[in-house]
Amino acid sequence: MNDRTLPFGATLLGNGLARFRLWAPDAAVVQLAFADGRILSLARDGAGGHGLDAPARPGDRYRFVVDGQPVPDPASRAQHGGPDGWSILTDPDAYPWEAHDWRGRPWHETVIYELHVGAYGGFDAVREQVPALAQLGITAIELMPLAAFPGERGWGYDGVLPFAPFEGYGTPDQLKALIDTAHRHRLQVFIDVVYNHFGPAGNYLHGYARDFFHRDGSGWGTQLNVAHPVVEGFLLANALFWLDEMRCDGLRFDAAHAVGSPAFLRHFAARLRAALDPDRHIHLMLENADNRASLLTPDADGIAPYVAQWNDDAHHALHVLLTGERDGYYAAFADHAAQRLARCLGEGFAYQGEPYAPWQDRPRGEPSGHLPPTAFIHCLQNHDQIGNRALGERLTVLAPPAALDAALALLLLTPPIPLLFMGEEWGETAPFLYFIDHAPELATAIRDGRREEFAHFGAFADPAQQARIPDPQAPDSFEASRLAPAAARDSAAQQRLALVGLLLTLRRDYLMPALPGCRALAAAAVGERGVLAQWRLRDGRVLVVLANFGPALPRGTLPAPLPEHGLLFQTPPDAATALNATRIPAHSCLVWLDHGETLR
Known part of the structure; x- marks a missing residue:
């Protein structure tokens, strides 16, 4: 269309x-x-x-x-x-594109850097940082939703004009200049799109086209009636707008479980791919709380509807291991967190049809062990997992620095596609808060709703403690979330930046070329807060990762012997020496590329 x-x-x-x-x-x-x-x-x-x-x-x-x-x-x-x-009224052909030969990058080369354009300073500010991100080893930037919404600030998930970039970030031509610059530095650009609802304010469509929406709506706003052919055509045209007219390289579908049936999602992806240039690398990604592995499973031609899904299971298990938190949805990962992380590394999802208790007493997920590791996007932090905390804290202030170093090594030196959230590369400590700019009545409802939601968390059960939760309507909540990417850093930040740069260089040189055809061999918990995992790479080598996010453990805790050669990386620097001294160091990660037999 x-x-x-x-x-x-x-x-x-x-x-x-x-x-x-x-x-x-x-x-x-x-x-x-x-x-x-x-x-x-x-x-x-x-x-x-x-x-x-x-x-x-x-x-x-x-x-x-x-x-x-x-x-x-x-x-x-x-x-x-x-x-x-x-x-x-705009002329879609007026911008003088420069990166004419860009066709994208294959999925296995992807390292995602998620950012909020407003908190980063706007389209031009992001464009200025493109060379530094490329030099660091980032290969894709993912922009949180850009669709126009009311007010002066917001996350973007309450957009109501899906084709119009929010004017507070800059003009459409400034966005095109950002995309063009990214392509000239061999960075992909992904856009987060929201096809499950329109926001609760600024939506005029419901007044003259009621069939565009479901009558009952949703908790986030007015839910789209995706079964209607006009609505499907509108969304398809929007996706093609981002991919063709704006020349983006992929889309992340927000909350796909709330869009419609899996059949619609599969049908929509097929229509979209049929309309695209087959010579381009275009990547469609999902956020899907239902863990539907079938949407990631290739057909007879080897093409999957969606190339990958944000793996919240892996994040939640890692978060529990790093922080010890057990409230809210972390309760479903609090027991046997290391085993759940090992299952993510070895099979994809931690929940593949089991009851998601005590968070939800119903089965969640589908078997995913047949999928390649690159069908999963792993992260330590993202906008949801920071900003949906009551105080918006980053892991930098929640977990020991050494444990974070080990977690970064696990994230960046294993086959799943890694995602970093803006500022994570230098260990940013400023919060990323939830912020809005709505009319008073709606703002009050959102503020009260968040405090009621956090009342289920032990730290905020007392109304006096709920008063500590920042007001999302207050301009200070946005100002506190802003970044200064070019600012001078202290020594700890410089060390973290150097570590991330090293890990991404190792990933580029040793892992990326060997990821197509990679498959998991085994993964198991090591003690209560560690994992040992291995993968067979395309070139036949075996990648082995041992990570411990707790105190030191006896080496006898290991479920299998380790390689004698091929150590690629270790943190802390003396981790291998300690391991040879019959103990697994605290807050450590060791990575081997071994030419020998598998450990199993």
Whole structure:
């Protein structure tokens, strides 16, 4: 589906004309208003659409007037004044792209760096850091949602105009310049898209196109009726907008479990791939609380609907091992956390159909042991796992530095695709808080809802303690979350940055070329807070990783012998010496590339 068949949006026709369309089946009268004062009437077709060809040029500001109510174009490519303001007519071919030969990178070369554009300083500020990220060893930047939303600040998951980048981050051309610069430095650009709902404020579609949404909505806003062909076409056009017009390299589908049935997700991915240039490397990723391995399983042609999923199971198990926390959803990982992490390393998901008790007393997940390790995206931190904490703390202030060094080694020197969250590379200690800018009534509801949610956590059960939770509406919550990527760092930050750079260099030189066809051989817990795992790489070598996130252990705790040669990395620096002295050091990680037999 292209712009000429989508019943939304404005398309330049040439000769000073543009075609304007709005699907408004519940509207009696639809008009087109320009900022210069012109008001024109749209003709209605038999399918609920309204259209008009009118004189217009790039840069013109316009909006629709539906039964007397001014509304933005739902497919607007740019906004002035947010969803309550004017849509801007844009020329999709005007930007002078430079990276013409870019076709992307294969998935196994991916190292993701997730960031919030606003907290990073805007599109231009991110673009300035692209060379440094590339030099560090990052191969993909993932931008939290960009879709326009009301107010001056927010995470972006309450967007209401999916085609229009939030104007507080910069113009569409500034975003294109960021993407172009990334490509010239061989960095992929992924966009986080939200296809399960529109936000609770600034959504005018429900007033003239009720069938666009489910009647019951969702906890986050108005849930999209993805079974409707117009809605599916709208979402497909949006995905192609990011991948074709904006030249992004992949999409992460937020909360896919809330989008619709797995059948829809599979069908949508197939339609999207059929519309893309087969010579490009385009990667579709999921966040999916249901752990549906079937959405990651290749078909007879070797193509999976989605290349990978954020593996929350691995994160939760690691977080418990690093911090000892047991509240909330961590309760489902608190017992036998090392065994659950080992299962993630050896089979993908920790939960593959077992009851997710005590968090949810129902089965969760599907068997995933047949999937390649690269079908899983692992992280120590991401926007959810920091920002959805009551105080927004990073692991840097929750776990011992030596344990974090070991966890980074496990993350970056094992086959699953690694993800770092902005600032993690230098050990940022500033929080990443949840922040919003809504009308008072909605802001109060969100503030009260968060405090009620955290009342289930022991540290915040007392109302007096709940008062410590930062107000998401307060401008200070956003200001506290801002980064200064180019700032001078202390010695600890420089050491962490050097460690991450070394680990990414080792991954590039030793792991990346051998990841296609890699398969897990075995993984097991070592004591209560350690794991031993091994993989057979494409070149036949065996990758062995031993990580201990607790106190020192007797070497006899190991479930299998270790390689005698091929030590690739160790932390702390004397870890191998301690290991030879019959103990597994505290807060350690050792990595071998061995040409011998497997350990099993």
